[in-house]
Amino acid sequence: MQSRKRTVFDYCRKWGKRLALAGILFHGATQLNYWRNDITNSVNPSPVRSEFYEEYGIPIRGWKADIEENPEDIKDIAETVCREKQTRDFKLKCIRVEPGNYLKKDILEQVVTVVTNNDSVGWCYLDRLGLKRKAGEGTVSHEIKHQKTYEVIREHPEFLEKWDKLARDENGKSLYIGDFATYCEKIRIIGKLFRDDNIIDYEKLGFVSDYARSNIYEDIAETCERAEINPHDLESFLFGIKPNPHNDKIPRNEKIVAKIKLAEEYSMIPSGFMEFHELYTTYQDAYASLENGVETKKAETYLRNSTDFLNKHPNSVYECELRRKRGELLESRTLFEACSKSHELDSIHKMKIRSVQSTLSELEDMQKEETRLFRAQKADFRNYLGAAISEYERSLSSGFKDRFNYMTVLSDLKRCYEMLGDEKTAKLYDDAINEYGNRYNNSDVKLASKGINDYLEGRGISFDIHEQRKLESISGGKK
Numbered sequence: 001m002q003s004r005k006r007t008v009f010d011y012c013r014k015w016g017k018r019l020a021l022a023g024i025l026f027h028g029a030t031q032l033n034y035w036r037n038d039i040t041n042s043v044n045p046s047p048v049r050s051e052f053y054e055e056y057g058i059p060i061r062g063w064k065a066d067i068e069e070n071p072e073d074i075k076d077i078a079e080t081v082c083r084e085k086q087t088r089d090f091k092l093k094c095i096r097v098e099p100g101n102y103l104k105k106d107i108l109e110q111v112v113t114v115v116t117n118n119d120s121v122g123w124c125y126l127d128r129l130g131l132k133r134k135a136g137e138g139t140v141s142h143e144i145k146h147q148k149t150y151e152v153i154r155e156h157p158e159f160l161e162k163w164d165k166l167a168r169d170e171n172g173k174s175l176y177i178g179d180f181a182t183y184c185e186k187i188r189i190i191g192k193l194f195r196d197d198n199i200i201d202y203e204k205l206g207f208v209s210d211y212a213r214s215n216i217y218e219d220i221a222e223t224c225e226r227a228e229i230n231p232h233d234l235e236s237f238l239f240g241i242k243p244n245p246h247n248d249k250i251p252r253n254e255k256i257v258a259k260i261k262l263a264e265e266y267s268m269i270p271s272g273f274m275e276f277h278e279l280y281t282t283y284q285d286a287y288a289s290l291e292n293g294v295e296t297k298k299a300e301t302y303l304r305n306s307t308d309f310l311n312k313h314p315n316s317v318y319e320c321e322l323r324r325k326r327g328e329l330l331e332s333r334t335l336f337e338a339c340s341k342s343h344e345l346d347s348i349h350k351m352k353i354r355s356v357q358s359t360l361s362e363l364e365d366m367q368k369e370e371t372r373l374f375r376a377q378k379a380d381f382r383n384y385l386g387a388a389i390s391e392y393e394r395s396l397s398s399g400f401k402d403r404f405n406y407m408t409v410l411s412d413l414k415r416c417y418e419m420l421g422d423e424k425t426a427k428l429y430d431d432a433i434n435e436y437g438n439r440y441n442n443s444d445v446k447l448a449s450k451g452i453n454d455y456l457e458g459r460g461i462s463f464d465i466h467e468q469r470k471l472e473s474i475s476g477g478k479k
């Protein structure tokens with residue numbers, strides 16, 4: 001009996017050793033492959049990796065299939081990094097796009113895949129940031145917020161203490177679930193034991209999501225990420241909701257407001273965040289009043305307040321958007337004046353703005369007719385339109401050039417020059433729209449910081465002149 005037991009034991013030990021050795025060799029081979037890929041790409045980086053490093057000072061690591069052959073991700077990463085650096089610079093040793101394939105991961109990622117539920121889309125530790133494919137701008141921003149938190153508390157440890165005070169109940173007890181439960185929840189099989197399926201009203205406790213209750217670092221990253229990428233989701237917390245037929249009045253969420261203000265104080269989110277969102281809520285009204293030919297007061301208030309904002313918060317991430325909107329108000333104001341002098345122009349303009357069901361070609365025809373009638377006006381509206389053009393062109397030279405606003409401004413400029421009868425410059429902006437599209441499709445990682453201003457300057461657009469023109473023409477658009 002004794003010897004049979006021994007034989008079984010020896011047999012298991014022998015096979016256990018063989019399996020362990022096979023496992024080590026197998027994983028050793030995957031690691032050799034992984035390092036070889038990193039070394040090859042460091043020694044001989046592709047244009048997209050070189051340009052990213054040149055622009056943002058951060059190496060991009062990962063496999064060709066996840067970077068060069070996956071342009072959507074690298075474009076999202078570049079725009080978010082540019083945006084985050086505009087408000088507060090940060091340092092990273094690298095950003096890695098993680099492969100989905102187990103055999104292409106590094107040993108740590110392999111352990112994480114085996115041990116955890118693997119539901120995280122990003123991570124940040126030791127000055128390194130990792131992202132899964134299709135992580136999206138929100139995740140990139142979230143992980144950068146972690147890095148920024150580590151950097152802020154090195155210089156200002158009181159930031160953490162102040163935040164912690166905002167996450168306690170009336171008896172001073174912490175409202176966080178805690179690290180132990182948070183991390184255990186991620187572990188395979190036993191994770192279920194730590195999962196609390198009772199949905200707590202996290203908003204009332206001052207959190208922007210349930211995940212933000214995990215611990216202080218997740219709370220900071222979640223709150224700041226929302227403010228940066230999806231700020232409009234926070235509007236009801238920040239400003240409350242006025243009573244309406246569907247809802248009673250909801251007051252603003254003082255706990256979330258206090259966290260946002262603290263984040264702003266330490267440059268974790270753009271400065272002037274709250275002021276910008278107040279401005280945001282007044283724009284639509286100001287624009288509609290002009291478009292419908294009602295009055296100009298609201299637009300003038302917006303122009304005045306946005307001038308104050310831009311003076312108070314230079315190099316804001318919101319500059320590109322604000323200047324586009326200022327340009328649109330000035331352009332609409334021009335039409336407002338012109339329509340008041342021409343009944344025919346007024347009719348076609350109103351038809352255009354109210355034609356929600358028109359096709360694209362019908363809209364184009366109306367735009368052409370509006371342009372023709374505008375040009376036929378005797379009054380000189382060039383100064384008003386010049387002010388709009390100046391704002392649009394200043395929008396193009398903002399520090400952070402987000403895709404939507406920058407592209408929209410190119411179209412706005414094309415339209416303005418058409419209205420002025422300057423076909424040559426209108427054509428230039430038409431070509432610029434195509435140029436932007438080509439660079440975007442070719443994964444130009446500098447679009448958010450440089451746009452295509454080199455292309456425009458190469459064709460005679462000077463951004464310096466507009467600096468001067470703007471001083472002459474803003475202040476309610478009146479000359």
Ligand SMILES: [Zn+2]
Nearest residue numbers: 142146218221
């Ligand atoms: Zn996180």
